[in-house]
Amino acid sequence: MIALPAWMHPPISEQAVTATPARKSAPRRALGTLLRLIGTLLDDRLATRPGLLQAIDPRAKTPALIGLILVTAFLHTVPGLLAVYGLAVALAVLSRVPARRLFGVWLALPLLSALIALPAALNLVTPGAPVCPFGHGIAVTAPGCYVVARFALRALAGVTFALLLVATTRPDHLFHGLRALGAPRMAVMLLAMMARYLVVLARAAEEIHLTKLSRAITTGTLRQEQAWVAAGMGALFRRTQALGEDVYLAMLARGYTGETRMLDAAPPRPRDWGLLAGLLGIGVGIWFLDAGIWR
Amino acid sequence: MHIPDSYLSPQTALPALAVMAPLWATAAAKLRRTLRLRQMPLLALGAAFTFVIMLFNVPIPFASTGHAVGAVLVAILLGPWAALLAVSLALAVQAFVFADGGVLALGANCLTMAVIMPFTGWGVYRLLAGAAPAGAARRQWAAGVAGYVGLNAAALGAAVLFGIQPWVAHDATGRALYFPYGLAVTVPVMVGEHALVFGWVEALVTGLALGYLQRTAPGILPNAMPETGAPPRARVSQRAIRSLAWGLGILVLLSPLGILLPRWLHAGGAWGEGATARWHGLLPNYALPGQEPRILTYLLAGVLGAGLILLLAWIARRWLARKEPDDCPPRVDASANQ
Numbered sequence: 001m002i003a004l005p006a007w008m009h010p011p012i013s014e015q016a017v018t019a020t021p022a023r024k025s026a027p028r029r030a031l032g033t034l035l036r037l038i039g040t041l042l043d044d045r046l047a048t049r050p051g052l053l054q055a056i057d058p059r060a061k062t063p064a065l066i067g068l069i070l071v072t073a074f075l076h077t078v079p080g081l082l083a084v085y086g087l088a089v090a091l092a093v094l095s096r097v098p099a100r101r102l103f104g105v106w107l108a109l110p111l112l113s114a115l116i117a118l119p120a121a122l123n124l125v126t127p128g129a130p131v132c133p134f135g136h137g138i139a140v141t142a143p144g145c146y147v148v149a150r151f152a153l154r155a156l157a158g159v160t161f162a163l164l165l166v167a168t169t170r171p172d173h174l175f176h177g178l179r180a181l182g183a184p185r186m187a188v189m190l191l192a193m194m195a196r197y198l199v200v201l202a203r204a205a206e207e208i209h210l211t212k213l214s215r216a217i218t219t220g221t222l223r224q225e226q227a228w229v230a231a232g233m234g235a236l237f238r239r240t241q242a243l244g245e246d247v248y249l250a251m252l253a254r255g256y257t258g259e260t261r262m263l264d265a266a267p268p269r270p271r272d273w274g275l276l277a278g279l280l281g282i283g284v285g286i287w288f289l290d291a292g293i294w295r
Numbered sequence: 296m297h298i299p300d301s302y303l304s305p306q307t308a309l310p311a312l313a314v315m316a317p318l319w320a321t322a323a324a325k326l327r328r329t330l331r332l333r334q335m336p337l338l339a340l341g342a343a344f345t346f347v348i349m350l351f352n353v354p355i356p357f358a359s360t361g362h363a364v365g366a367v368l369v370a371i372l373l374g375p376w377a378a379l380l381a382v383s384l385a386l387a388v389q390a391f392v393f394a395d396g397g398v399l400a401l402g403a404n405c406l407t408m409a410v411i412m413p414f415t416g417w418g419v420y421r422l423l424a425g426a427a428p429a430g431a432a433r434r435q436w437a438a439g440v441a442g443y444v445g446l447n448a449a450a451l452g453a454a455v456l457f458g459i460q461p462w463v464a465h466d467a468t469g470r471a472l473y474f475p476y477g478l479a480v481t482v483p484v485m486v487g488e489h490a491l492v493f494g495w496v497e498a499l500v501t502g503l504a505l506g507y508l509q510r511t512a513p514g515i516l517p518n519a520m521p522e523t524g525a526p527p528r529a530r531v532s533q534r535a536i537r538s539l540a541w542g543l544g545i546l547v548l549l550s551p552l553g554i555l556l557p558r559w560l561h562a563g564g565a566w567g568e569g570a571t572a573r574w575h576g577l578l579p580n581y582a583l584p585g586q587e588p589r590i591l592t593y594l595l596a597g598v599l600g601a602g603l604i605l606l607l608a609w610i611a612r613r614w615l616a617r618k619e620p621d622d623c624p625p626r627v628d629a630s631a632n633q
Contacts, residue, residue, distance in 0.1 A: 026352035120475035158300035193339035230503030
């Protein structure tokens with residue numbers, strides 16, 4: 001696997017994003033988001049690093065990790081969710097996923113989920129034995145704490161498995177992995193083409209925002225800025241239509257007749273199927289323990 | 296509005312996927328008939344466009360920004376079935392490439408943002424825009440209202456999906472296994488925040504973006520009536536409509552006679568009147584709940600009732616006359632006569 005050369009990751013817009021002012025305007029924020037999007041799509045360093053999950057064929061890895069997300073959804077107890085999260089951490093370590101990235105997911109969905117579920121710890125939502133009374137009949141209850149912990153842990157385990165799938169697989173390989181789950185050939189082709197042109201349209205949106213920043217001395221009124229954003233979307237749609245026509249003509253020129261053909265890679269190796277079976281087996285085992293012993 | 300994994304029970308997420316499967320197949324079949332060979336590149340690029348516009352930051356008051364979903368805009372530009380596929384593809388890429396929005400919850404997310412939102416918005420747009428010409432301001436307003444209604448409809452759908460979780464999935468002691476709040480919390484919170492804040496962002500973006508395209512590239516807009524300059528079809532005369540409107544207004548103003556006359560003449564209520572034991576309605580007995588009828592509430596009931604009937608009649612007329620291209624006067628090709 002050849003790594004992308006540095007000139008394909010131009011940092012042109014980074015100056016526009018990292019420069020002051022302290023409070024970023026809407027175009028600067030959007031520019032930052034677009035840069036992160038392009039960076040995520042083009043950065044395959046983690047997916048090409050030697051590791052356990054990176055070595056598995058996507059047609060075996062995708063069903064395995066989605067299967068583990070499904071198992072997580074069926075678990076009902078905190079010990080079961082801790083066990084499946086432990087499995088996720090073990091897979092991350094064996095796949096050499098950086099700790100900063102692995103534990104960075106704590107700050108995203110799981111923390112938000114815990115905050116959302118926090119009122120459920122009160123006896124107003126989940127009655128039960130009080131653990132921490134606040135007075136006026138309001139108290140945190142033991143069953144309420146269990147509900148919050150279970151909710152946050154389930155979100156943590158689910159998002160960790162999703163991160164493992166995303167981080168250890170290149171996007172185009174990921175879509176081919178969906179074929180193993182029965183996704184239609186047309187859908188896989190559309191997804192792959194969409195991901196490819198996502199970079200093109202993100203660059204076009206980046207240019208639109210850079211044009212605005214480079215020609216604006218000051219920020220307009222709220223209505224002017226909103227109108228500019230809407231015009232930017234309209235301009236992007238016109239570019240999309242024009243690009244769609246160009247791509248269609250290019251496909252016709254290269255023999256496209258409407259049929260979807262895919263170059264089938266070599267079938268997964270026996271060890272890929274073995275890893276798939278092993279991971280799903282562990283997941284099902286945790287589910288049995290959850291259903292039988294821990295409930 | 297993205298629903299993450301682990302918020303919905305498998306009893307909700309898996310049936311949502313099952314519901315979406317035939318809808319995806321139907322959308323693909325419909326587009327295959329209309330777009331044919333162009334389907335793949337146009338759909339893929341349309342999906343990429345849908346994804347990217349979600350990243351645009353829209354300035355809102357108090358120095359903050361918001362994001363628009365853009366599903367209604369895509370439905371207006373590409374049609375609702377194309378929007379269904381484009382938004383579904385965008386959500387799939389968000390889930391599988393960026394781990395944003397659940398993998399198992401993909402069906403539920405598509406149900407709210409790829410089905411409810413674009414179809415509701417597109418329907419409202421068609422209803423309000425009617426046969427207006429491509430460059431009419433009415434279309435821009437219709438797009439704004441459609442964006443607002445579509446987003447709030449999707450928010451209601453998401454609120455219902457969240458709110459039924461404690462009822463659908465709970466442990467032996469009755470504790471919620473997934474999202475812990477019921478409909479009494481989710482519906483007011485989600486619909487409230489979208490009605491008060493995010494819906495306006497969506498309305499603004501949809502209306503202004505369509506307005507931009509109307510000015511700069513009107514040929515792009517689909518289903519637009521050509522501005523032929525031909526006279527409109529014969530209709531009921533404006534004078535007759537004004538007369539009827541005056542008559543209706545006078546009757547509404549005279550409606551309090553319904554409570555004044557019985558008082559003056561010491562007569563009882565009409566046979567069969569009064570709220571039933573099972574259904575009380577919005578204005579039971581033409582009064583505020585728990586109060587006796589008064590002149591003002593009678594007037595209000597008259598205005599409300601007449602208004603509702605007119606609205607229903609207008610909707611029925613639109614529904615029955617929805618074959619708009621056939622209703623349009625034919626284009627006259629001036630060059631054919633030279």
